[in-house]
Amino acid sequence: MSQVLNKESEKYLYQQVIDMIKKMQKSDVLRVGDKLPSLRKLSQQLNVSIPTVKLAYLELERQDLIEARPKSGYFLKGQANILAVPKRCRLTKDPIMVDRQHFIEHIFNAINNPKMVPLGISAPTAAYSAEKALARIMRQVLTKAGEKAVSYAPMDGYPPLKRQLALRYFDYGLQVDQSEIIVTNGAQEAIAIALKCVAKPGDVIAIESPCYFGIIELIESLGMLALEIPLCPVDGIWYQDLEKSIKQHNVKACVFSTSISNPLGSFMTESKKKQVVELLESHDIPMIEDDVYGDLYFTEKRGMPAQKYAKKGLVLSCSSFSKTAAPGYRIGWLLAGKFSDKARIIKRALSCSSSLINQWTLAEFIMGHQYDRYLIRLREILKCNKDRMLAKIQAVFPKDTQVTNPQGGSVLWLKLPNNKDAKELFYQAIEENISIIPGDVFSPSNRYKSFIRISYGIPWNKNIETALEKLSSMCKIL
Ligand SMILES: Cc1ncc(COP(=O)(O)O)c(C=O)c1O
Numbered sequence: 242m243s244q245v246l247n248k249e250s251e252k253y254l255y256q257q258v259i260d261m262i263k264k265m266q267k268s269d270v271l272r273v274g275d276k277l278p279s280l281r282k283l284s285q286q287l288n289v290s291i292p293t294v295k296l297a298y299l300e301l302e303r304q305d306l307i308e309a310r311p312k313s314g315y316f317l318k319g320q321a322n323i324l325a326v327p328k329r330c331r332l333t334k335d336p337i338m339v340d341r342q343h344f345i346e347h348i349f350n351a352i353n354n355p356k357m358v359p360l361g362i363s364a365p366t367a368a369y370s371a372e373k374a375l376a377r378i379m380r381q382v383l384t385k386a387g388e389k390a391v392s393y394a395p396m397d398g399y400p401p402l403k404r405q406l407a408l409r410y411f412d413y414g415l416q417v418d419q420s421e422i423i424v425t426n427g428a429q430e431a432i433a434i435a436l437k438c439v440a441k442p443g444d445v446i447a448i449e450s451p452c453y454f455g456i457i458e459l460i461e462s463l464g465m466l467a468l469e470i471p472l473c474p475v476d477g478i479w480y481q482d483l484e485k486s487i488k489q490h491n492v493k494a495c496v497f498s499t500s501i502s503n504p505l506g507s508f509m510t511e512s513k514k515k516q517v518v519e520l521l522e523s524h525d526i527p528m529i530e531d532d533v534y535g536d537l538y539f540t541e542k543r544g545m546p547a548q549k550y551a552k553k554g555l556v557l558s559c560s561s562f563s564k565t566a567a568p569g570y571r572i573g574w575l576l577a578g579k580f581s582d583k584a585r586i587i588k589r590a591l592s593c594s595s596s597l598i599n600q601w602t603l604a605e606f607i608m609g610h611q612y613d614r615y616l617i618r619l620r621e622i623l624k625c626n627k628d629r630m631l632a633k634i635q636a637v638f639p640k641d642t643q644v645t646n647p648q649g650g651s652v653l654w655l656k657l658p659n660n661k662d663a664k665e666l667f668y669q670a671i672e673e674n675i676s677i678i679p680g681d682v683f684s685p686s687n688r689y690k691s692f693i694r695i696s697y698g699i700p701w702n703k704n705i706e707t708a709l710e711k712l713s714s715m716c717k718i719l
Pocket residue numbers: 363426427428429430453455498502503531533560561562563564568572573
């Protein structure tokens with residue numbers, strides 16, 4: 242910032258600083274998510290006092306143009322969403338047998354190419370990796386423990402890791418005995434065990450709509466039926482729809498994201514969470530809560546696990562470190578409520594135990610307080626990427642595009658303009674080395690034909706902006 246302020250002008254100096262920053266934003270020199278110079282640096286550059294710059298920043302903050310992030314400085318904020326948020330989908334009449342696996346596999350084979358701009362994959366740690374810190378810890382563990390670190394772990398998990406998990410639950414106001422925690426191979430295995438605990442083939446499982454496709458695949462492979470309950474883009478499941486579905490169908494269990502959902506990025510409020518748990522427990526229906534994105538919130542506070550509101554032990558909590566530390570470690574966990582004994586037997590039968598060295602490394606990562614510091618930074622980066630991506634979409638996509646404004650997580654959910662077919666866009670994008678996920682995979686009943694999911698959980702660069710421009714032109718050609 243080498244501009245010179247006019248000290249002779251009648252305009253206050255702080256106002257001139259404001260004008261300068263707005264001008265730089267308008268001419269695209271400063272972009273959403275960019276960090277502004279520190280007070281000291283800008284005061285030196287412009288040869289004005291620190292209080293003058295401070296006053297300018299405070300005013301820009303008041304105008305909602307910049308935001309102060311604790312211990313990080315001031316950043317240019319994303320502007321209010323000018324595109325609409327996707328509307329609520331209709332309630333399905335009946336549960337259905339799921340048949341999506343081939344299609345999901347087909348999509349994954351197509352996007353599994355390292356040359357792609359990876360907008361299809363939701364692996365938020367790619368935006369800011371913990372790999373180096375984890376690798377260092379792992380080397381230390383191996384040096385210290387040798388062979389022991391790579392032998393079998395106790396069946397339900399490495400005790401120091403379970404203790405750390407119990408302490409984290411304690412922080413949320415939940416008293417969990419560490420013996421209740423079962424460490425699993427990712428959240429996917431935790432959800433599979435939970436489903437096997439509470440339902441059998443042919444049973445009806447209520448799921449969110451749109452729903453993370455891994456859960457749809459799981460229900461299919463277990464021979465269960467899926468009943469789609471519409472999800473509100475802001476605060477999770479539509480309560481009235483859930484109530485109605487329970488009255489009409491013999492719902493055996495539910496699988497819901499209780500903090501941040503994928504792909505909508507909605508954030509279930511505490512009151513709604515409590516209401517949902519009470520409703521389900523009053524009908525003796527177990528709820529499997531998928532909390533994998535719980536720590537990636539952009540709201541002031543983390544959402545509490547729904548487990549906190551369970552009175553009858555009917556909430557089974559599933560989570561993992563896949564979105565918050567290392568997806569390849571495949572470490573997740575399950576808190577199975579009153580189904581603990583059954584869950585332990587299923588875990589043993591399925592996979593005996595989960596990788597000891599990975600659990601050990603994660604336990605040390607948490608104990609050394611690096612994990613919490615890492616999460617703070619990861620959230621900041623994701624929030625900043627989200628603002629940048631939304632700003633770019635608003636700038637280049639036609640006005641009838643609809644897009645969510647997620648309250649956490651790492652993905653956006655877009656309704657394409659001109660009712661563009663998402664599958665067609667998917668194939669066009671693949672040709673251009675861009676991966677996206679078409680909406681159909683998020684529903685067992687093939688809805689969301691003109692929706693896509695794109696990820697901002699990647700290191701931000703020019704290629705992403707170019708990819709968004711290309712996607713938008715593909716949508717404009719009819
Ligand atoms: C909503 C949701 N639940 C569960 C999972 C599975 O998590 P894991 O990789 O820990 O098995 C994912 C992974 O993408 C997810 O997005």
